[in-house]
Amino acid sequence: MDGFNFKGLQKSLTSLGGQITPFATRTFQYTKEQLGQVDDKTQLPPDYIDLEKRVDALKAVHQKMLAVTSQYSHESYDYPPNIKETFQDLGRTVSERVSLLSSATTPAEAQAALTAPSTAKPQPKTFHHAMARAALSGSQTLHQQHTGAGEDPLATALEKYALALERVGEARLAQDAQIQSRFLAGWTTTLNTNISFATRARKAVEKARLTLDAVKARVKGTTWKLPGASSARADHHVDEELSPEAQEEIEKAEDEFVTQTEEAVGVMKNVLESPEPLRNLAELVAAQIEFHKKAHEILCELAPIIDGLQVEQEASYRKSRESAS
Template identity: 50%
Template sequence: MSGFDFNKSFQSIQGSVSGFGAQFSPFAKRTQQLFQEAIGNAEEKTQLPEEYLELERRVDALKTVHQKLLSVTSQYENESYDYPPNLRESFVDLSKTIQEKVTTLSQAQSASEAQAILTKSTPNKEHKTLNHALSRASASGAQALGDSSEPLAVGLQKVAAAEAKIGDARLSQDALISSKFNSAFSATLNTSLKIASKARKNVHNARLTLDAAKSAARNAKPERQVAARVEVEQAEDEFVAATEEAVSVMKNILDTPEPLRNLSDLVAAQLAFHKASVEVLNQLLPEIDELQSEQESKYREGREASS
């Protein structure tokens, strides 16, 4: 084992470990302080101002507001949120689409024309909303009656057209809520509130560093007391700066009118949908009532004539 100096190698390893420990000493000190607080043995624990703690509570409440509303309004991004689960339209629609394409393909004059038919998107997309389902059911019922001039068939056709318009208006509402409300609230969660969370984390770390420095200064040897006081002063400055920054960030988030603007967009989208629905139904109902009155008159006349 000649040529190997054990003491020299050990000193080298020890120096590396010491360097590694020095590099992570702020983290280690914070961790030790946090552990001492957890078990109730901390000598120091700086109390944060009540104003700061109140801001934290309000920011947490604002975050909860965003999360709860988004958990509901995210449903507007799912087209079929009100679609009847017991409907079995998918297979019928698919069969109808395939049959239509087969018929069209049989008329193709070339391979390129056939390719175009196969890749062409299906017109009049079968939207999966309650209103569109009502529209299709009404149209199918009118077709099943055979005579398109029959009062019930006419009424069903009118209902089919009206429900399709209402369904389209609902999809427009959903798109507005998704693009204006959901995107804005999600952006707040992923940016502003995350910035506030980071600022609060900085305060937390600065407070732990300060209390660790105070504890170290309390137990410092005489030759380390001056350096320990300097460390405490530096830690105090960093703590104050971090707290002031976090207060500024949290106040800015809480004071912004952005959430109210987002709520206004949400309500405006709903209002536009309901107004459109009212207009369509206000036009539809008198037409159905007129058809019903005409049929009742004919029915009474027929009964009177046969009696």
Template identity: 40%
Template structure:
């Protein structure tokens, strides 16, 4: 990988520090230029000091890491000319943008579809039902506790109550329970024979909603298993690995530019060592960039997201088809009942 040329200022000025100290730069804002001269001089001294340290391997790694942090800080505060920042290949930058977009797609879709992880996402708030469930659970727990602790004593043990029946908390199941309860109320009340058609209709609606509710549970389970889990896995594995490889490239690029800065500020006895450090940093950046490009291509070529989206739509299609079939059957029965009821009503009005 070719190294960038050192920064060339206007009018053939090759030394950035010299350029920053030119009088024409300070004509408008003396304090700003003085601050920049101070910052550049101190960054140069710090980089030179780090480069000239004669320390062991572990401490050398520490100094290298510190040099990278210094380089990053210099870039953040605008103390490095754009020409002194190593340019990464255009292919790499294009792949970065595409992977960022793919990651955003996964995050945005996941934020919504995680709704399917909860059974109650369309369930209406039912305070009375919750209180009834709570009291039933307490009664079951207390009776079983008493029966267990009174064994072997002279006191009669109360009969153990059966465990409360679990109910599915979805909107179709709630509608099914409501219509079934209404049918039961009418069938045990006075005039049940006169309400036979309405009772039959309510029972048909309850049965239909039960089928819809079961289909919705099946849809949610399919989505959790074949969409949410692999979708999340792609985000946490291949995309995350590619992001980690990109971070390694960023660190390597900072190390290279830090080494270049060290070469510029190295004293004559350190020139050869500093030059070798730049060459090693260049080789490291080339290698890490190639690895990151390979990983990002693998992420973008992976067909898994398309397969996952297909499973999401397939699950919803099966659910809506099943729901449509169940409700169509119920509607046909209700149509017959309503036509018969309307005919009887007209006859009664004619007499």
């Protein structure tokens, strides 16, 4: 190590700092900061930092909400994982099967109606559709084994329940389609476009800030400090009056930093003040309300029919017991 010239190395590094590419200059400055070699890092305005925090919070909200609500894009999100339905089970809608069954006059015709080949695409795999198919299957099983007069009341009730649940399932699919187009699309656009624009603008600010500090360090001769090296030369350069060229270079970097900061502030404010996320959330709620309202109406239509069948069966049951006694 004898004869090693620290000042000569610093001079070489300082000269090199003026020749390397902007990317390398910024990387060099960033490395110095990470190693604690910078004492006068340019600080961003408090208002700017506050905007960054708010944009980060908005981004986190979008990511978390989309992680959950993206399930509305998957038809079978509520489909029971424990049931095994065949292609034949999914071949026709419940209403189609009921229509075919209504014209059947023998058990064989009824069975043929249940196993008739599909006339359209496979039926939806949703919880409500699965319940409808199970109820209709149960209805037909009871009808086929019924030997008394009239219809089996439970079989009749199950068939009506199946028709109602299929309508509820269709309402759920309509809800999902609305949520996909009116909420998911909007929030995805905000995350991938608007918030991404803000992220790019912030990166431009950081690049301009690193460039500015790198220029300051280079013209003042403080490009790098080696452990144990004397800082006398650096102090000497700090005290010296900067040349017009050096001052002009610093001012140019400062102007770029200010410009990028102002642009980023504008972009972040636009993102934070945009009414789109709240408008999209209102659409999500509206779609959910519409589904639950429709489901409520369908089940309210069904309930008195089921209740009537149940009352009739109880009356018949009491009558048969009285006759038996």
